[in-house]
Amino acid sequence: MPSQQGLSGVVVKIASRCNINCSYCYMYQMGDESYRFLPKVMAYAQVDQLMERVSRHCDEFKLAEFDFILHGGEPLLAGKPFFRKFVEKARAALGTRVKLKFGVQTNGVLLDAAWCEWLNDLSFHIGISLDGPAHWHDRFRKDHRQLGSHARTVAGLKAAQLANCRLGILAVMDAASDPLELYAYFKGLGIDYLDFLWPDYHHDKPPPLYAQRASTPAYTPYGDWWIRLFDCWFTDRGAKPRIRFLNQLIFMILGIDTGFESIGQEENRYLIVETDGGIEASDYLKACGDGFTKEGMHLAHHEFSEVYASPLVNMHRQSHRILPHVCRQCRIRQVCGGGHLAHRFSAESQFANASVYCYDLMKLLTHVQNVLLSHLSSGTIEGAGLAPTTYADALKSINIVK
Ligand code: SF4
Structure with missing residues (x-):
């Protein structure tokens, strides 16, 4: 199609x-x-x-x-x-x-x-x-x-x-x-x-x-x-x-x-x-x-x-929509989208891996979101549907305990 x-x-x-x-x-x-x-x-x-x-x-x-x-x-x-x-x-x-x-x-x-x-x-x-x-x-x-x-x-x-x-x-x-x-x-x-x-x-x-x-x-x-x-x-x-x-x-x-x-x-x-x-x-x-x-x-x-x-x-x-299993569970997948397709690759699993920069992305994205939250009015936060998510929360969503 x-x-x-x-x-x-x-x-x-x-x-x-x-x-x-x-x-x-x-x-x-x-x-x-x-x-x-x-x-x-x-x-x-x-x-x-x-x-x-x-x-x-x-x-x-x-x-x-x-x-x-x-x-x-x-x-x-x-x-x-x-x-x-x-x-x-x-x-x-x-x-x-x-x-x-x-x-x-x-x-x-x-x-x-x-x-x-x-x-x-x-x-x-x-x-x-x-x-x-x-x-x-x-x-x-x-x-x-x-x-x-x-x-x-x-x-x-x-x-x-x-x-x-x-x-x-x-x-x-x-x-x-x-x-x-x-x-x-x-x-x-x-x-x-x-x-x-x-x-x-x-x-x-x-x-x-x-x-x-x-x-x-x-x-x-x-x-x-x-x-x-x-x-x-x-x-x-x-x-x-x-x-x-x-x-x-x-x-x-x-x-x-x-x-x-x-x-x-x-x-x-x-x-x-x-x-x-x-x-x-x-x-x-x-x-x-x-x-x-x-x-x-x-x-x-x-x-x-x-x-x-x-x-x-x-x-x-469709790389941000065809996600590997681990990314589909991830709490920040809407923003990360599994990162860049090339960074997911391995010969064994092709693209069925999280990004080679997964933890880096997770830590950065949750950091930026939380800094923004600390600067925004409650009205804006509500309007954008934002909720605090720590790095530890995001790791937990993919079954990793920091
Ligand atoms: S942070 Fe990692 S697990 Fe979450 S969507 Fe990005 S690459 Fe996938």
Whole structure:
């Protein structure tokens, strides 16, 4: 049965290679080798097929808006003419009846004044991947010569700020780092939009701090890191950046938002299109094994709504609703939604596990909810149907006694 909901957009892998070589990358470092067989840059024939499929999809679901997020590898490797052609083709196919949004996620290394002017002219929102000061960023984000990329990324960021680009920062959290130092660093750079991604590991490849010492209800370094960041950010009375994960978490607890790919109740409404025109569920799932995301779906043969029926796409779309047994008992499942699908994986049980970050999520989510409760009026608390839930209560609901 096709889903009743259309896509919000597509993440288009316009370049399948990268000019740097981050050690935690889910594309190249977690066992998936399928990128080796892909064209380095998407051909215009594939862009034409993409626009035809998107156009029909927008008609089928009567969509008024559609997002194109250009991604890689490193998308700027596709070159400026590609970006212009891509936007022209999208506008020609859809522009009169669908509001189009264009975004690009870049490591920032190639970003300079000319690129910024070009992207502004095409109305792109720019996401720059920057993990913090050099001593944190360069631990993982090195180039192919093993040289840190921090200075080049920050130069790209400064060029974007100088050109008044619409931009945000995407950082991968490192629980060994000091979140307060990172927060001060990004504020000092004048960043208005910021997000931290949970590193993409799962039960067979545990996150670095669980490689030597297993996660337990008392050992939650990732949750503790987020709690320190939340407390600092929440009590900051000055001008402060929007931190997407925390903003959405608050809105979800208040019943205003229903979540996104990482947590919540929302259907995942994005698909990936590879440089060869292959259509896939989510690039983060590449961390689950070689070729894991390949289900034989292609722009040449399938409408996007036909792709919904393939098992991994369907699992990813419904990941906050198709929950493992343990999550179905969990007192905070409405907010957590079992976390990100990729973090539940093990070869033995596939996705029938709680998140590898389960205790971290539980501790963080109950903490945020209880801090909010202590700041809200009784009317608001009643209206949102909120009740205090401690970490111990949440653990008890899945039969764990702290
Ligand atoms: S906190 Fe753990 S058990 Fe509860 S929904 Fe999230 S992953 Fe599942």
